[in-house]
Amino acid sequence: MNTDIVQRLRYKLQKRARKVNSAGYQTFHFALQRWWGFLHSNELLLGILEQLADLVPTAKEDAERIINGERLHGESEEEESSLAYWIIKLCIEPEDVKDREIYIAHSYSQSGNHNEALEIFKDMFVDPLYEYIDEQIDDQRAVLGLLRRYKHTCEWFQRNDLLDIYQKEVERGAQEGKKGRGEKQLALHLYEYLYNQGLSFSIEPTSVSGEADLIDSQNTDDPLIADIKLFDPSSSKNKSYIIKGFQQVYQYTLDFNEPFGYLVIFKTCEDGLAISAANQEQSTSFVTVNGKTIFIVIIDLYPHDKSASKRGKLKIHTISEDELVTQITEDQEALR
Numbered sequence: 001m002n003t004d005i006v007q008r009l010r011y012k013l014q015k016r017a018r019k020v021n022s023a024g025y026q027t028f029h030f031a032l033q034r035w036w037g038f039l040h041s042n043e044l045l046l047g048i049l050e051q052l053a054d055l056v057p058t059a060k061e062d063a064e065r066i067i068n069g070e071r072l073h074g075e076s077e078e079e080e081s082s083l084a085y086w087i088i089k090l091c092i093e094p095e096d097v098k099d100r101e102i103y104i105a106h107s108y109s110q111s112g113n114h115n116e117a118l119e120i121f122k123d124m125f126v127d128p129l130y131e132y133i134d135e136q137i138d139d140q141r142a143v144l145g146l147l148r149r150y151k152h153t154c155e156w157f158q159r160n161d162l163l164d165i166y167q168k169e170v171e172r173g174a175q176e177g178k179k180g181r182g183e184k185q186l187a188l189h190l191y192e193y194l195y196n197q198g199l200s201f202s203i204e205p206t207s208v209s210g211e212a213d214l215i216d217s218q219n220t221d222d223p224l225i226a227d228i229k230l231f232d233p234s235s236s237k238n239k240s241y242i243i244k245g246f247q248q249v250y251q252y253t254l255d256f257n258e259p260f261g262y263l264v265i266f267k268t269c270e271d272g273l274a275i276s277a278a279n280q281e282q283s284t285s286f287v288t289v290n291g292k293t294i295f296i297v298i299i300d301l302y303p304h305d306k307s308a309s310k311r312g313k314l315k316i317h318t319i320s321e322d323e324l325v326t327q328i329t330e331d332q333e334a335l336r
Contacts, residue, residue, distance in 0.1 A: 019035070
């Protein structure tokens with residue numbers, strides 16, 4: 001990522017974490033609340049938090065057990081960080097609950113002093129969450145935040161420009177002997193955005209099963225797996241095409257031994273597209289299959305004449321989680 005951006009973000013993160021750690025019991029909840037708000041106000045940090053929330057499946061349940069009085073500890077850094085995320089979330093987000101963190105602190109501390117007990121809470125939950133986020137800012141997991149920001153940029157400010165690029169390629173494809181490159185051109189626009197954010201990547205390297213659209217080489221031991229697809233059911237870019245794209249991303253995560261993949265969909269038609277998945281964070285659907293988590297980002301490029309509230313009922317094409325994973329499951333069964 002861009003060094004200046006990272007340095008500024010780390011400074012802000014450190015500054016706010018320091019305020020939390022220096023707060024006494026009378027102001028600690030409010031300091032924790034402000035820090036939590038800051039973490040959710042930044043797209044990069046939010047992307048890290050969303051993946052952390054899903055990193056350890058039992059973390060939320062363990063956090064609830066801690067709230068109910070059990071004294072649990074993470075057995076690894078990942079478990080410790082994920083547990084810290086859920087504890088702080090459950091201390092902050094219920095509006096009718098305050099000072100829950102003090103009760104948790106006393107369950108681990110032998111001291112009857114609130115401030116002394118809170119030092120245990122800070123060591124067990126504030127510091128691990130801060131350290132995890134700080135370590136991940138340079139990592140590919142922050143890309144979910146970048147992709148969400150890219151989606152907003154496209155839909156709010158660049159919709160017409162991108163649609164022009166796509167339509168010119170459609171016209172080009174209608175010419176004899178020529179092939180439209182709309183998907184390719186939109187992909188290059190995404191690559192340019194990521195490059196300007198400081199990501200270092202190579203375009204379309206070959207894997208054993210085909211070509212991935214983007215492999216992030218910022219950290220060669222932890223590349224980014226992303227694929228770009230168009231959605232327009234009036235053409236061949238229909239539901240089946242999107243499902244095939246999901247399966248391609250899944251295969252790439254296997255080829256490169258990566259836990260996360262990203263499917264970016266440019267919707268160029270008036271019809272709606274919805275992903276019916278069991279998991280969703282901040283409007284970003286994701287599906288986990290065989291330990292691989294695929295995030296699905298839909299970018300709407302269609303030039304709607306009316307606002308969403310005045311468009312009336314539109315046709316919605318819904319892709320279920322079962323549709324996305326069925327072929328993967330069937331292929332695995334066939335290999336057994």
